[in-house]
Each structure stands twice: as structure tokens, then as C-alpha cells.
Amino acid sequence: MILDIGFETMPREDLEAIVLRRLKATIDHVYANVPFYRKKFEENHITPNDIKSLEDLKQIPFTTKKDLRDNYPFGMFAVPMDNVVRIHASSGTTGKPTVVGYTARDINTWAELMARALAAGGATRGDIIHNAYGYGLFTGGLGVHYGAEKLGASVIPVSGGNTKRQIIIMKDFGPTILTATPSYTLHLAEVAEEMGVSFRDLKFKFGIFGAEPWSENMRQEIEQKLNIIAVDIYGLSEIMGPGVAIECHEAKKGLHIFEDHFIPEIIDPGTGEVLPYGETGELVFTTITKEAFPLIRYRTRDITSLNPEPCICGRTHIRMNRVSGRTDDMLIIRGVNVFPSQIESVLMGINEVEPHYQLIVDRKDKLDTLTVLVEVEERLFSDEVKVLQNLERKVSKNIKEYLGVSAKVKLVEPKAIARSQGKAVRVIDNRKI
């Protein structure tokens, strides 16, 4: 179902007129209210008046994750805190998270876009939505939740974890739509099987999955095991959260970007040059309706391509293909963003030494597992086993506390971690996605 026929199926010409108007308003807004942007514009001799067409957007320099970090926590906010009603955060590349804010209108916009996304994925107001995205600083849980309420569906805010309890709820409450990360979904399927519950006896019709990379193979596996139609959803907290782009269940071939709110570009990550439709590169977004946290040409680090072909569903909004990778070393483990540098900070924080370490990511029983190997150098070593075991526990506990992801810590002998050209290999990702 298309929730907002007016905007979602708008002829391209009309849509582009609205986009330009909104872009100009956003440029005025950030120039007036975000010192970071005013400075950036001035350094590049750009004034808001120079942006006369969508083409002119290319003149403006990119915004990067580093810019957000330099302005931590609230430096990029474009409204006074009085007008901010919600704050979310996601992992940054160092110990500090990336912080985003929302005004009441931003929350409403987000809920509307998320409601559109749920509708595109097959949900209606009569549905019961089992929302297994995590609730908290992570935008997944609350983003889907507000969208479900906006749509008028019934939402079960079950969040992540307690898998057996989730299966019982699925059996007893009869939800018809599942929202979760794809890997957790496959884990749910396995636990259900162990408990003697068949998804074929449950009432699920559609599933809306995202927050981590997945593949066509995983889609087929989920659809077959859960007896549902599965669609891909895309979002990132910096731009808004889930609901930036959604696959329609009719085509299941690429995700429609809500272009009346976000301008997508694909660039060559090396040169920054804008690439034509169809070519693969780094996805860049400009928000054009956000009040509290507008971003101009934000480099997502996600690699994909754009497809302007008309879609059978009737939506006129451009489609992005599945995200195929990252331009940085970010890992997504059970939906949580993890940078190797964060693990390094945790290790440094414990002994003030920089140990050699390696992250090994696996997928066991459909769940991502993270093992952190730490080489035991003299400064970490003790003749007492309990001291070494406490070290393992402490590293594991701090990773959980700072990053929100469970890790098994394993102490290894010096030089046990492979070096390539003298440099330790920091990440081994054994997942077959």
C-alpha cells in the first residue's frame, strides 16, 4: 500500500521543484544557525544565494563523520536545546558516540516516513507489529515504534533479546508483521524450531529487515523459513534513523529513497566526484526537512548505486540498491556498529598499553559472534591464572558497557596474531552473508 500517494507517486518534475525549495530553506537554516556550516560556506566563498538549482549542491563540501565528532556532542544542532525533544546516539570511531537531535516536528516527520516504509513493506493499520529492533539510544526500536503507531497498527515493543519469550509472544499475540535485524530473525527461526513452534502456524505475513548488511540468499532463507515476504529497510541515525529508504513488497528490487526529505548522491569515495546513476560508489545524503540536525552532503560510508528506472509499485522515488559494503572498517555485529578503534580504546583504557589485538567475527547458529584476541605481553602477564581471567572478564565487560556488544576475549601468545607487512591484521570477518 502507498500511504502518501501525493508525495510518493509525485511526477519527477513536481518533486524536483519541491526538493529545490526545501533544499534552499535548509541551506538558509544551517547558514544562519550552525556555525560549522557558516564557516564552511565562507571558507569556500559560497552564500545561500549561490544555490539556485539542484546542480549547485555540488559546490558545497561534504560533511563527514569526523565533522560530527569535532562538534561533539551538540555542536551540529541547528535549533536551541529548548526545541530539541529527543536525542539518539550511535557508535563513533573513537570512544565518543555520534549524537543526533530531533525537534517535535522532526519526530513527526520520522514517524510519517517510517509509517510509509511499513506500508511499503506490506503493513496496514489492521496489523500487529512485533518490533524486535533494540529500544534505546539506537534509533531502530523507537523509529519503527513511532511509525507503527502513526500507521495505526498495533505495535508490540518487544525489543531485542529474551528470544524464547519472543517466540511465546509470537504464538500467543499473533503478530502479522516482524521488524528485526535479518540475523536475529534467522536466530528466532532456529529457537522457534527448538521449541517445537513452526512459523507456518504463526500469523506473520511480512517482515521488514535492516540495520545490517544482508543478501538475496538470506532473503530467500528468511522467506522460506518464516513463510513471509521479506523487504529491506535502510536508515542511519545521522540522517534520521530507519525509514530513509524502503523496498516495496511488490518489486523487492531496490529501496525507494524518500526524496521529498533526502537528496541522495553517489560519489567516487577517492575523488569525491559525483557519479552518474547506475555506477557504484559512496552514498551521500542531504536532509531537506530536518530542523534539529540537518546535514548537507553527509558521507554515509555505505557503498551502493542508484536506480532511476520507474518501479512497478507506482512510486516515483529513486531506488538505491542493497548496500554492498563500507568505505571504512566499520563492522555491524548484531545490528551494533563496531569500529576496531573502539576496541583499541577499551584495551588502552585497561592497562594503558596498546596491545596487539584482533577481532574475529563469525556467524554461529545464525547469530553474529565477536571474539577479541589479545596478545599477552609482559605487562599484561601474571603467574596467577585468576589475574589473567580477571583481565579477560574486564575487557569483555568494558566492551559490553562502552560498545553494547558481547564479546568473548581470548588471551593468546605474543606474535600469535598474523601480521601482514609487519602490520597486525585487525579484523577477520568469517561471516558468509
Place this chain on the structure above:
Amino acid sequence: MRAEQISVFLENKAGRLAEVAAILAEADVNIRALALADTSDFGVLRLITNDNQKAMQALKNRGFTVSKTDVVAVEVEDKPGGLNRILDILHQAEINVEYMYAFVQHNGKNAVMIFRIDAIDEAIKLLQKNNITVIEGSQVYTM
């Protein structure tokens, strides 16, 4: 009256102990006493040799993590209750034994045990006061 022990970090996998033994053999070092504490992932090998300095250097050269720790070597009567008497004395004084292991050789009629104790000087004084023989380090290495 302290004796010196070296400890080696080992991953819990096949061949690691053999490797240590081979390195020590190559360095012409004789093992006098040893104990291995292990978990599912790793182990800590504690050794007393006839030349700890040489043993340590040889192991370090081959990339092992090695440390030195002071321990106490104590003569224990080789009869029922011999060990109990010593542990009792330490227990009464609330001195905690982190771990202990036995020496390969006897000293005359008595067995020799190695104790790893945090309050090491206090423990030595206490044992000597109770007429228990604490063996000098230099003597331990060449026993």
C-alpha cells in the same frame, strides 16, 4: 630466603609444552620443579630450573611471555600430616597461599614444596619460628 620461579604464558593447544621443553633442553637448562595451571584457552607454566636466567632468556628469544616471581621452598616431612602442619600454621596466621607444587627431588628425608604467597616475608619468618626449614634459593636451583 626467597627462591625464584619463572612463569610462562602458553596457549592451550597441542605442542606448546613440548616446545618449551625443547627450548630448555637446547639451552642446556635442567627443570627442577614445575606446575601447570590451565583454563580452556590458556595455561601458565611455572618452573624452577638450575639456571632461571638462562631459561628465561632462551624462552624470551623464542617469543614467549615470561615473568619472574618470588616463591618459598619449604621442607615438608614425608609422612601423613606433614603438609597439613605447614598449611595449618599459615592458615592460623591468615596467610593466603595462591598456589603450591612439589619439587621433583627430596632434600634428605624430606619432601620439598614450593609455595606462592603474597605475604612472603611474613610467611618465611613464621615458618622459621615454627622450626620448619625454608630452603635458600641458591640451594634450591642445584638440589
